Amino acid sequence: MKGLFKLAIVTGLGAIALKGWRAWMGDGKVADDRGAVGSSGIVRDAGPQEGIAEADWDKVDEQSDQSFPASDPPGNY
Numbered sequence: 001m002k003g004l005f006k007l008a009i010v011t012g013l014g015a016i017a018l019k020g021w022r023a024w025m026g027d028g029k030v031a032d033d034r035g036a037v038g039s040s041g042i043v044r045d046a047g048p049q050e051g052i053a054e055a056d057w058d059k060v061d062e063q064s065d066q067s068f069p070a071s072d073p074p075g076n077y
Helices: 002-025 059-066
Strands: none
Touching: none
């Protein structure tokens, strides 16, 4: 009986450790970035993104960003 009690304690501690390790490491699933049904994915905010200095964002970049869903490039090339 003592052996069964020890086994139950070790199993319980192992389960708690495994649950904590999975929470710490993440679940390993890839994030679903497909967006809503019928959409082409997650839509980012307009304007310069992280890693791009605002000073490097010029008029052509702005016009290109504003015309993103359309296939036509800006007219001032």
